[in-house]
Amino acid sequence: MTDYEYQRLTLPRGTSRNVAQRLLTDAAEHGHWELDRLRLYPDGTRRVVLRRRYLKVMPTLRRELISR
Numbered sequence: 001m002t003d004y005e006y007q008r009l010t011l012p013r014g015t016s017r018n019v020a021q022r023l024l025t026d027a028a029e030h031g032h033w034e035l036d037r038l039r040l041y042p043d044g045t046r047r048v049v050l051r052r053r054y055l056k057v058m059p060t061l062r063r064e065l066i067s068r
Contacts, residue, residue, distance in 0.1 A: 003054040007033060013044035020046060 007027075011020055027033040033050040040046050 003056070004036075004051040005054045006036065007050045009048040009050065011046040011048065015046065024048065024050075 009023075011023070024035060027050055028035075031052065033052045035048070036051040037049040038046060039048075
C-alpha cells in the first residue's frame with residue numbers, strides 16, 4: 001500500500017497562469033510533489049492539492065541479529 005502526504009495551496013485571484021505554472025513546477029522539481037487536484041473557482045481562485053509518496057524506512061537487520 002502506498003502512503004501519500006498532501007499539501008494544500010490556495011492561489012489568489014489575479015495569479016497569472018505563468019506564475020501558477022512556475023510555482024507548481026518548482027514544487028515538483030525541488031520537493032518531489034505531484035499534482036493531485038486543481039480546482040478553478042468562478043471568482044478566479046485556484047485551490048491546488050499536491051501529493052508525494054511517503055516512504056517508510058524499514059530496518060535492514062532484525063532485532064534478533066542485533067542482540068547477538
